[in-house]
Amino acid sequence: MAESSRSKPLTRENVQKAHELIKQYVHLTPVLTCTTIDSVASTPRSPEALKGTQWEGQTPAKPKFRFFFKCENYQKIGAFKARGAFHALTQLSDEELARGVVTHSSGNHAQALALAARTKGITAHIVMPTISTPSKIAGTKGYGANVLFSGSTSEEREAVVVDVIKKTGAILVPPYDHPDIILGQGTMALELEQQAKDLLAMSHISVNRDQKQTLDAVIAPLGGGGMLSGVATALQGTGIRVFGAEPSFEGANDGQLGLAAGKRIPSVKTLTIADGLRTPVGEIPWIVISDKSKVKGVYSVTEEHIKAAMKLVLERMKVFVEPSAVVGLAVCMFDEDFRRIAEREGGEGGWNMGVVLSGGNTTVEAIGKLFQTSTAQAERAEGVVGKDGEKVAENVAG
Amino acid sequence: MAESSRSKPLTRENVQKAHELIKQYVHLTPVLTCTTIDSVASTPRSPEALKGTQWEGQTPAKPKFRFFFKCENYQKIGAFKARGAFHALTQLSDEELARGVVTHSSGNHAQALALAARTKGITAHIVMPTISTPSKIAGTKGYGANVLFSGSTSEEREAVVVDVIKKTGAILVPPYDHPDIILGQGTMALELEQQAKDLLAMSHISVNRDQKQTLDAVIAPLGGGGMLSGVATALQGTGIRVFGAEPSFEGANDGQLGLAAGKRIPSVKTLTIADGLRTPVGEIPWIVISDKSKVKGVYSVTEEHIKAAMKLVLERMKVFVEPSAVVGLAVCMFDEDFRRIAEREGGEGGWNMGVVLSGGNTTVEAIGKLFQTSTAQAERAEGVVGKDGEKVAENVAG
Numbered sequence: 152m153a154e155s156s157r158s159k160p161l162t163r164e165n166v167q168k169a170h171e172l173i174k175q176y177v178h179l180t181p182v183l184t185c186t187t188i189d190s191v192a193s194t195p196r197s198p199e200a201l202k203g204t205q206w207e208g209q210t211p212a213k214p215k216f217r218f219f220f221k222c223e224n225y226q227k228i229g230a231f232k233a234r235g236a237f238h239a240l241t242q243l244s245d246e247e248l249a250r251g252v253v254t255h256s257s258g259n260h261a262q263a264l265a266l267a268a269r270t271k272g273i274t275a276h277i278v279m280p281t282i283s284t285p286s287k288i289a290g291t292k293g294y295g296a297n298v299l300f301s302g303s304t305s306e307e308r309e310a311v312v313v314d315v316i317k318k319t320g321a322i323l324v325p326p327y328d329h330p331d332i333i334l335g336q337g338t339m340a341l342e343l344e345q346q347a348k349d350l351l352a353m354s355h356i357s358v359n360r361d362q363k364q365t366l367d368a369v370i371a372p373l374g375g376g377g378m379l380s381g382v383a384t385a386l387q388g389t390g391i392r393v394f395g396a397e398p399s400f401e402g403a404n405d406g407q408l409g410l411a412a413g414k415r416i417p418s419v420k421t422l423t424i425a426d427g428l429r430t431p432v433g434e435i436p437w438i439v440i441s442d443k444s445k446v447k448g449v450y451s452v453t454e455e456h457i458k459a460a461m462k463l464v465l466e467r468m469k470v471f472v473e474p475s476a477v478v479g480l481a482v483c484m485f486d487e488d489f490r491r492i493a494e495r496e497g498g499e500g501g502w503n504m505g506v507v508l509s510g511g512n513t514t515v516e517a518i519g520k521l522f523q524t525s526t527a528q529a530e531r532a533e534g535v536v537g538k539d540g541e542k543v544a545e546n547v548a549g
Numbered sequence: 550m551a552e553s554s555r556s557k558p559l560t561r562e563n564v565q566k567a568h569e570l571i572k573q574y575v576h577l578t579p580v581l582t583c584t585t586i587d588s589v590a591s592t593p594r595s596p597e598a599l600k601g602t603q604w605e606g607q608t609p610a611k612p613k614f615r616f617f618f619k620c621e622n623y624q625k626i627g628a629f630k631a632r633g634a635f636h637a638l639t640q641l642s643d644e645e646l647a648r649g650v651v652t653h654s655s656g657n658h659a660q661a662l663a664l665a666a667r668t669k670g671i672t673a674h675i676v677m678p679t680i681s682t683p684s685k686i687a688g689t690k691g692y693g694a695n696v697l698f699s700g701s702t703s704e705e706r707e708a709v710v711v712d713v714i715k716k717t718g719a720i721l722v723p724p725y726d727h728p729d730i731i732l733g734q735g736t737m738a739l740e741l742e743q744q745a746k747d748l749l750a751m752s753h754i755s756v757n758r759d760q761k762q763t764l765d766a767v768i769a770p771l772g773g774g775g776m777l778s779g780v781a782t783a784l785q786g787t788g789i790r791v792f793g794a795e796p797s798f799e800g801a802n803d804g805q806l807g808l809a810a811g812k813r814i815p816s817v818k819t820l821t822i823a824d825g826l827r828t829p830v831g832e833i834p835w836i837v838i839s840d841k842s843k844v845k846g847v848y849s850v851t852e853e854h855i856k857a858a859m860k861l862v863l864e865r866m867k868v869f870v871e872p873s874a875v876v877g878l879a880v881c882m883f884d885e886d887f888r889r890i891a892e893r894e895g896g897e898g899g900w901n902m903g904v905v906l907s908g909g910n911t912t913v914e915a916i917g918k919l920f921q922t923s924t925a926q927a928e929r930a931e932g933v934v935g936k937d938g939e940k941v942a943e944n945v946a947g
Contacts, residue, residue, distance in 0.1 A: 461913075462912075470867065471868060513864075515860050515916055519917030520917070
């Protein structure tokens with residue numbers, strides 16, 4: 152792939168340029184709102200719910216949220232990764248494109264790169280572990296990729312990638328640790344900013360005329376960090392606060408822990424249900440994420456909180472998402488530190504809060520398994536939801 | 550409720566009037582498209598898949614569908630029933646409204662009537678069986694309804710309704726067997742007709758410029774028949790064909806069977822997973838549905854076909870629907886008689902096919918149960934889905 156040193160600097164202007172380049176290839180995904188979820192998250196948690204947490208005994212925070220959900224589950228391949236992959240290819244010369252591209256991934260990035268390559272009429276070599284599920288292999292092949300198999304350790308996979316590069320001259324396109332990818336992912340934030348503005352300008356949403364007509368903050372999931380650093384880059388200078396959200400299970404909150412320690416954590420081993428967020432933050436994303444002027448903070452949530460947020464989005468918004476997609480909403484609902492900041496800074500009017508729903512690539516069987524093991528907790532979560540089932544889903548057309 | 554004899558006749562013009570009356574209260578729900586589902590349903594079924602069916606040995610049909618999904622799962626209360634309930638209340642005099650309204654239902658109609666009554670500032674009495682699930686009772690109470698309990702037989706429920714009417718003078722608003730309800734439900738078809746036209750006018754959908762720029766047909770689920778008869782009434786004279794879809798399990802296809810016998814079937818006892826479609830067709834809907842000039846035909850599908858269609862809508866379109874919502878799509882995918890008609894009448898260009906997704910009121914636990922018992926069949930269904938995961942979801946704004 153284009154060497155990082157050759158890439159454009161990480162600026163809002165360069166995200167805007169990236170958007171011009173990719174918008175013919177990717178969907179302008181809708182921004183949805185949901186009064187039920189606003190109302191649930193704007194209700195203080197009960198003192199009982201805080202028992203056994205670090206907030207036990209504190210007065211529950213009273214933030215007010217009007218959420219704007221950026222639905223990247225409706226993006227091509229079912230996740231935001233299409234943005235970065237398409238942008239990366241626009242940065243290659245014709246000579247480079249002719250050599251083809253290569254990556255090792257069994258997830259959304261593999262499918263995104265395969266789709267982008269097919270669209271450009273070039274070859275994508277995707278290295279996948281032999282043990283990958285047949286449906287993922289078939290899915291990637293379905294986009295016309297040349298799938299190669301390797302052992303499952305990262306050394307084994309990288310050896311196959313090196314071999315492909317040696318034989319074909321293919322350009323490596325990494326999943327997140329590259330400026331071209333980051334600039335591509337950031338494009339979602341430009342859209343969200345404008346779509347929220349359009350929705351707020353519609354009278355039936357901004358009942359209160361004194362209300363701010365722009366976003367106050369955006370929260371996005373943090374795995375490798377391509378998306379969060381892209382969003383923060385896109386929103387620089389806008390005054391919109393940017394936050395990251397991680398699962399806390401088995402140290403998946405390496406971003407949060409790294410920020411506390413003042414040092415990036417280079418490896419993570421976790422089996423959080425938010426399987427898109429099991430990777431450590433990459434080196435280039437880290438530069439952006441550890442800059443307080445760009446990312447205000449990173450928060451983490453438990454597996455049960457992720458499930459409760461997911462149940463809410465599925466059942467009340469009727470939007471099909473994967474667990475990784477809802478960690479931002481879970482932070483808004485359950486992290487008292489975050490909620491206290493929103494209460495203090497949002498004041499009476501509350502916050503217009505952008506929440507990135509990053510993808511929807513899961514199955515009914517996986518959902519069944521997820522919610523079958525904890526019916527009691529799911530019911531408790533339902534209690535949190537409240538009684539008022541009224542729901543608004545608004546769509547913004549381009 | 551307003552006596553049927555006092556109600557407006559079932560004409561397209563009266564559906565248009567109903568739309569003017571209710572559009573301030575209900576959502577203009579989005580119409581979505583999905584190239585993956587188009588491609589799956591436009592692929593002939595394999596001769597093996599027809600084994601053991603009434604089509605065994607026949608050449609599989611080769612229809613072409615471009616689907617336009619009317620997403621009534623994004624309607625208020627999560628289902629289309631809000632339309633009819635709001636319309637019914639607009640037809641009552643101030644004196645009648647002051648007396649309040651009453652119905653017996655444990656499903657979407659109860660919540661729809663409760664919401665409409667609250668919006669109008671009047672009382673809704675909802676009679677529910679004592680054995681109703683607590684979440685349904687809480688949901689209905691959440692809309693401010695006065696919930697009354699009864700035994701679970703229809704006689705016991707009706708006795709409580711009669712008692713309420715005697716004591717309060719409340720007006721009965723039935724769930725489907727009334728012209729005002731039918732005219733209200735029909736409003737979705739007016740929107741769908743226009744939204745599909747708008748989408749077809751966008752160049753990237755109508756690649757073929759010679760293609761028809763309007764809908765060819767619409768298919769809607771058939772339970773009590775309020776929706777199907779409303780849709781057929783709304784589309785009279787437009788040239789758009791209207792079809793109904795039912796589950797076949799345990800005789801839930803009473804509409805189809807009744808049409809074959811030339812006589813409405815007044816009672817049904819089925820536990821189909823499409824629980825919104827367990828009721829027999831009502832008397833007034835039957836008049837419309839049995840009129841060939843209004844409804845071209847009613848088709849039915851198995852439980853497994855419903856599950857396969859549901860899996861596709863959830864996982865590929867990323868839209869959260871209940872089983873009853875997908876019977877129309879299931880007919881398009883699996884009923885060879887219907888597919889043969891679409892092939893013959895649609896010809897080379899195929900059909901622009903409106904499909905009503907009627908609601909999304911289910912839970913993650915219910916989905917888990919549904920797909921846990923038949924992993925093998927779900928996987929078979931996934932095989933049907935094909936390899937190409939590309940997906941388009943377009944939104945139509947008002």
